[in-house]
Amino acid sequence: MAIVKICGLSTPDTLEAALVAGADMVGFVRFAKSPRNISPATAQALGRQVSGRARKVLLTVDADDAALATAVEALLPDVLQLHGSETPERIAALKAKFGLPVMKAIAIGAPADLTRIAAYEPVADMLLLDSRAAESVPPGGTGQAFDWTLLKGLKLRKPWLLAGGLSAENVGAALAATGAPGVDISSGVERAPGIKDATKIAAFVGAARAAAEKLGSKDESG
Secondary structure (H helix, E strand, C coil): CCEEEECCCCCHHHHHHHHHHCCCEEEEEECCCCCCECCHHHHHHHHHHHCCCCEEEEEECCCCHHHHHHHHHHHCCCEEEECCCCCHHHHHHHHHHHCCCEEEEEEECCHHHHHHHHHHCCCCCEEEEEECCCCCCCCCCCCCCCCHHHHCCCCCCCCEEECCCCCCCCHHHHHHHHCCCEEEECHHHEEECCEECHHHHHHHHHHHHHHHHHHHHHHHHC
């Protein structure tokens, strides 16, 4: 069964929608330039609402130790998601400092981008393969898909999620094309930048589950 992550949640109602729909992971953003950025107080309240019903993911972008410490204290995340230019050495240092598993986002836009995986796979606990954003656009939540055929035949030793331009309408095709063990969505379940839609969340989780089950049945039948 594919892992389903809903990222960029910012209100109790939309978080509840993700939890009721059965999301495995719920993501919260601490990055000032993002329309999905939340305050430490909001992170604390939403973190309490999760109450073990899903894994809490803290998304940051090139945050320093002090900013990360504040965010971690507020949310008490299960996973750190690093969405900036963090090096493998930085990931190792943060794992040691905070004692949390790390998911590293890697932007994919061309075959050459796949070569970066080798440097991060040994140290990251999970990888997120996402669309490469334009220079003027904050990373994550771009709403743009990359060429999924770039991942054909990709075999990774660590768990990984596919992100970028996903929706309830195309998640089945995305899973079939990439063989991804999980998917991550943000803007695809929004009605406006940073404003999640409960109906879209439920539709996406349902579509991802149905697609994964169909693919699993196909694999079992040979």
